Amino acid sequence: MSTSKVSFQELKTRVGIDDVAYALGYRLDRKAGVGRYFEMVLGDGHDKRDTIIIRNTSNKAAQTFFRRDGSKGDVVTFVRENLNAFNTTGNNDWQKITNILSGFANMPVQEYRSDLEYISASRGDKPFNPERYDVQDVKLDKIHKLFFQRGFDAETVRIFSPFVKLISDRHNRNFSGFNIGFPYTSLCQDGIAGYEIRGFGGFKSKASGTNSSSAAWVADFSHGNQSMVTNVFFFESAFDAMAFHQMNRARLGNDVALVSLGGTFSESQVLGVIDRFPNARIVDCFDNDLAGRVNGLRLISVAERIPMKIQKTEEGLNVTAKDKTFLLELKRPLHIEIGQHISIKQKLGQWLPPGEFKDWNDCLLGKTIEPVISPTKRDRDANLAQRRTSLKL
Incomplete structure (x- = not known):
């Protein structure tokens, strides 16, 4: 498959963010619930290294992810973030991403079939009607x-x-x-x-x-x-x-x-x-x-x-x-x-x-941005004094 722009769109119909996440060691967090969104966690207990929230549980082509720090993207973004985790070659990063997604597109579903069945049994996003x-x-x-x-x-x-x-x-x-x-x-x-x-x-x-x-x-x-x-x-x-x-x-x-x-x-x-x-x-x-x-x-x-x-x-x-x-x-x-x-x-x-x-x-x-006025040192000192007085009371 070529590295053309269209190939990404074609591959996204076959490869979801969840597919890539599982290969990287992420696992479904069932405690977080499954509906329009589901969460996948890398690590566990005190060693949680990352959490991603995936949208569109039933449509791989439309899957996007976000984190609570504001970062977000689609499966191409997610692969780009983790290029170093894959053993692949290519003339540039975009060719490497295409090769990675092509590999996933031809891989059979394995260890996480039970999770897929769990997700599909929950309410997912329906296609536009x-x-x-x-x-x-x-x-x-x-x-x-x-x-x-x-x-x-x-x-x-x-x-x-x-x-x-x-x-x-x-x-x-x-x-x-x-x-x-x-x-x-x-x-x-x-x-x-x-x-x-x-x-x-x-x-x-x-x-x-x-x-x-x-x-x-x-x-x-x-x-x-x-x-x-x-x-x-x-x-x-x-x-x-x-x-x-x-x-x-x-x-x-x-x-x-x-x-x-x-x-x-x-x-x-x-x-x-x-x-x-x-x-x-x-x-x-x-x-x-x-x-x-x-x-x-x-x-x-x-x-x-x-x-x-x-x-x-x-x-x-x-x-x-x-x-x-x-x-x-x-x-x-x-x-x-x-x-x-x-x-x-x-x-x-x-x-x-x-x-x-x-x-x-x-x-x-004509709706201007309201200026954010930072408090002066005098304002901060007065506020601190008031808080201390309130605590004594």
Whole structure:
């Protein structure tokens, strides 16, 4: 099997994170319960060296994992983290990962069959079922009020109407109205693969069974001429993408595509988008916070096919890539800072919201980041004195 980008998507349908974890010595923690998630632990008792929580118990292709420290990813990420544990060869890390996953794809299920039966007997995620939802086109003569609450004008709603739906969940007995749905699509899956959903009162969700592993919301303004797209802008939510477009409409044109990862980040999501638009520059438009910068680095990592280890420090982000370790202070665009330490081949860019705003939708609404005011020494001393007085009482 080749080391092409598509091969990862094919292999993920046959190799789950749980398969790799078992080979590395992780075991199912039955005490933690099994449902939409299950936990796997490396070591036991006082020697617990790692715990991963795996999502999607019944669909290997859609499996993702996370840790309670915030790290997360898919099976490719998990293999990359543990490359040194496998005895494999290859011209680069990506070829090694492909060889490892290919080996797993051809291995029979062995010692953990009883655990698999235990997991399958528990409730797992079901594939996305479009019949569960009533779906309508956006009504331009009666625009959903949530669009206006989010700061969008009628022209923006009209422009994005081909990429947005109104959606109602027939299984939801508490709400019979329509929310706004952003349909997910994927190169390796026909039709709609799910929805990113937004509603009143800050409600946000995804349609049950949405494929967040290899599918994403994509607003393609090229009218099908995907090879002509010059820039693909990546966001954490579809509302951010719409806000960005409304604020920068005059500078964009029709040779662009806007992408929402919906709060998740999977290598297959990004690779699938890159496959769609092979000639486009990849632009980081993620949030103005540390999580957004980590997503920006992961975007570069996937686009460049360069595995990176990212660690948060008080000074910034410590990155290890191509046998080099360096600190990024995040004062300039990531691809420029990274380019000072390792060679960058892809066309990359960064277009963040102004620094006083967390994301593009907040920018459109004029909602600035509330400053975090650190207490002065006098404040700390006064607080300590008050606590001591309270203890004496």
